Structures are given as C-alpha cells and as structure tokens.
Amino acid sequence: MIGFTELTVSYGHTRALDAVSGAAADGEWLGVIGPNGAGKTTLLNALVRLVTYDGTVTVCGQPAGRLSRRELARLIAYVPQRPLLPPDMTVSDYVLLGRTAHIGYFGFETGTDRRICADILERLDLAAMSRRTLRAMSGGELQRLVLARALAQEAPVLLLDEPTSALDLGRRMEALELVDDLRRERGLTVLSAIHDLTLAGQFADRLMLLAAGQIVVTGPPATVLDGSLLARHFGAGIQVLATDTGDLAIISRRLR
Numbered sequence: 001m002i003g004f005t006e007l008t009v010s011y012g013h014t015r016a017l018d019a020v021s022g023a024a025a026d027g028e029w030l031g032v033i034g035p036n037g038a039g040k041t042t043l044l045n046a047l048v049r050l051v052t053y054d055g056t057v058t059v060c061g062q063p064a065g066r067l068s069r070r071e072l073a074r075l076i077a078y079v080p081q082r083p084l085l086p087p088d089m090t091v092s093d094y095v096l097l098g099r100t101a102h103i104g105y106f107g108f109e110t111g112t113d114r115r116i117c118a119d120i121l122e123r124l125d126l127a128a129m130s131r132r133t134l135r136a137m138s139g140g141e142l143q144r145l146v147l148a149r150a151l152a153q154e155a156p157v158l159l160l161d162e163p164t165s166a167l168d169l170g171r172r173m174e175a176l177e178l179v180d181d182l183r184r185e186r187g188l189t190v191l192s193a194i195h196d197l198t199l200a201g202q203f204a205d206r207l208m209l210l211a212a213g214q215i216v217v218t219g220p221p222a223t224v225l226d227g228s229l230l231a232r233h234f235g236a237g238i239q240v241l242a243t244d245t246g247d248l249a250i251i252s253r254r255l256r
Helices: 040-047 069-075 091-102 111-123 139-152 169-186 197-203 227-234
Strands: 002-011 014-024 029-033 054-059 076-079 157-161 189-193 206-211 214-219 238-242 248-252
Touching: 002 040, 014 029, 014 040, 014 189, 014 214, 029 040, 029 197, 040 054, 040 157, 040 189, 069 076, 069 091, 076 139, 091 111, 091 139, 111 139, 139 157, 139 169, 157 169, 169 189, 169 197, 197 248, 206 227, 214 227, 227 238
Parallel strands: 029 189, 029 206, 076 157, 157 189
Antiparallel strands: 002 014, 002 054, 206 214, 238 248
C-alpha cells in the first residue's frame, strides 16, 4: 500500500535518513520506533513530501512524486507532532478541514461531509465540544481533535507521528483502539511513530527499529522488542517483561 526505496534525507551536512527501504502492506499496521533523533519524524515527513528526499515513495501503486497535493491527500492522512491549530476555529470546522481533498476548488461541504465528521467526533468523545473554539481545549482534547481531522479525511493510508503523547494512559488506549477498529473496518494501512514501546508492541503488526537514520531491524513485535537489542539503542535501563496475558511491557528501571 505504501513503500519507500533507498529513501535519503539530509539537513545540510547531516544525513537524517540513509538509504532506507521498507513498506506497509494493505491493511497492515507498521510501527516505527527508535531513540530521539533516529529519523522517525523525518521518515513520515518524507512520505507526505514535507521534506526533500532522494529515492522513491509509492502509495497505492503510484509514485508519490507524480501526484498533486490534492491527489496525495486523498491517499494519505497525516497526524504530525506539531499540527497547526487556529485558536479561534471551532471544533466542527477544524474536523471539516479533513474533507478538503474531497471538495472541489469552488465547492462547499455537503451533508455527507458533515455526517462523516460528526460520526468521528462522536467516536472520539468530542461531539459535545463541536462548537467550542480550539483555544478553549486541553492538550489531550486537541490531540484527539487532530486525530479526528485525519480520520475524517478517509484516506486509505494513515500516518501517525506520536499521536497519543499528550493523552493520559486510558485515553491513549481509547484513541489507538479507535484507530485499530477503523483500520479493520476500512482496511486502512497505518504507519505510526510512537515512543511508548509497550503500546507499539500491542497495536502494530510489525515494528521497524530506526537508529541514526538507518533501519536496524524490522519484524514482529516479539522479535524486535528484545531486551538486549533495545538496551543497545535506548539505554541499559530498558527491561522487557512478559505479562500473564502474553503482552510485552517495556519499562525503564533505575540502575542505582
């Protein structure tokens, strides 16, 4: 569904991504993990052409470089780490921005567009806030709102860059469960960068570990979430615990 070959991104003399190649299949959830500065955000930005890159990106079998911005927006919805949030815009109008790629240049949103947005707001527990302005919302509410806008886009590929960092633990699970439900309902392909390794292992079908702009390993969570491997890239205090339900919990323990 989305793939990249020999993808290279440089910022001046610094190479943020060094000829990396990979893909997320139709309906798959690929989690991208790695320490700070590994290249996770750069990878996502390259896939939506927010940064200049060398190499090839394909989306739904089409070269991304040949698509217009509108065409690309119909195929990829992106939740960035630092989205633009106009403080005086209402919640309902902000989510409607997700329908822009489906509306003609001189057209207006339809009843169908509004129903799609209202449904997403309901599922993210934001419906009661539809008339509230963005300046009146908490950080966690705003993060759910940005996710709502992306889901309203109804693109077959969803890119998430730290989509739950401002949410408490319960809200994190709710938001990711919703993404997973919609992935299964709509056959979405999800590619997410996430710091919480435990959540990454619970939701992703495969994990890709990045370090210093290169792919260290790609595989199922049980393979990638290896204690000695994670310790080499995240620090010696990382420990992997198996719960009684078979989940892997990654903790950081004190060394003294």
